[in-house]
Amino acid sequence: IDVSTQCEVMMIDKSTNYKARKTASVLTLEVQSSQETSSVDTPSLFGCTSETEESTVSELTKLEFHHRKAMLDIIAKKPKMYLGLPKQFLWLLDEIVEKSSIKIDKVSLIVTLLKIKQNDSLERISDQFEISRTKLSSVIFTGIEVLANYFQNFVYCPEPKQIKQNLPLVFKIRYSDVQMIIDCFEIQITKPSNPLKQAQTWSQYKSCNTVKYLIGCTPNGFVSFISTGYAGRISDKAIVEKSNLLNILPPNAVVLADRGFKEIESLFSLHGIKVLRPPTSEVLQSKVIASLRVHVERVIRRVREFSLLKPHSVVNYKYVSLLDEIVLIVCGLINLRGEIIKSY
Known part of the structure; x- marks a missing residue:
């Protein structure tokens, strides 16, 4: 669902809310007085000549x-x-x-x-x-x-060779093939007046009306992918499938994802891409993958530093149709700030 269809923009011309006031008729005595003093300069709005x-x-x-x-x-x-x-x-x-x-x-x-x-x-x-x-x-x-x-x-997927050259030390030992870490974040919007759009944008996770984005970054925190906005009701698997992410990643790439991305392995395997998620059985490996995946959360934290996109900053209906452009601008600005993790 295109985010631009979630809310109807209604512009109100406030210039029609004002009524002209009619001045009362001037008394004859005042007219005569004004004629007598016509030679004197009339004070202006500022009380001067x-x-x-x-x-x-x-x-x-x-x-x-x-x-x-x-x-x-x-x-x-x-x-x-x-x-x-x-x-x-x-x-x-x-x-x-x-x-x-x-x-x-x-x-x-x-x-x-x-x-x-x-x-x-x-x-x-x-x-x-x-x-x-x-x-x-x-x-x-x-x-x-x-x-x-x-x-x-400023938002693009670097070449695999370039990603490896800037790989942080924590990735170099066992996860040197990781090219992207993915996660989703939601932005709260004003409640649509249309009941259908209310249901489509309702997020069970946030308990409010939201627009949902899929974001991906390289291991050193460079934003390499940002999807268009989808209605908050969409699942993580559906947003991966509908976005252009699978066509951007090269074959044999490795992607880190959260445990919440269920049943996405089949989607990535069709394109020759491997997905690593924290396993439920192996505690040690689960902790390692979770500690590496946390870097995308730091990127999302940088996105939230922009007040218009803060967690509880409800985006006005006037800006909902421009939300994709706003998020893209913010991601470009984040990439100008440098690496989240220094490579050594």
Whole structure:
């Protein structure tokens, strides 16, 4: 089930909620008084003459500019904290603007990444960057599309030789053929209004409506695969079968999986791929495999560092259709942060 069909996006034009007020008729005495004092300058909204008003508006514009610049300076000092982007890769924003087929500026990309990383309210971001509320939504939607198109190049399955060269020491002794560790994670979404979609997205494991993803990483924590989103009701076996994972892995590859991935050996064996799961009978081997498989959980923990994708951060229905792109952007940013486990 395509995640984009889970919720219907309903946009409400708030501009129609305001009613124009009719001014009362002016008394004759007031009209006469105004005619007598017509030669005197009428106070403006700021309580001053037109020349002073223009000066005040100019000062406010300068103040807004300095406020916006101050916010950008703060982000530039700590981009990893505010955007999830390592400081040494800030130059990527200029490259994205230059290479994007969609016209967009650097500030729009910063605002989009800030929303994904911090999940601040649109009202607050609007005040911080002096962007209108209506325009901000459009900016973020466009920014997600542009960023996803760029960061998809950072999520790929490396060659087996390259994986072995960066293999952590704990894998080199008995598990040097492992090319991917897989696991699933779920993102909570707002409850759909459609009863059928409520049932499809209901997760028994999380006890809420979710979108489920299959993620795979190399032994050193590089995100090498991320599936599209599926309704939370889907099983682990079904998501492996429906995703493109089996076509990405080369023959004779070894995959580490959790014990919850039941009956997937037959799917992988058809493609000449071996699956290692913690056995129930051998306690020692079960502990070893579980300790190696935990590295994919560390990757998922990095995904959860982005506030929009936190465990109990319910994704608004407006962003559900863009959730695949958001997850892809986050995985690309994670790969820029370096290895989870150092190879020695």
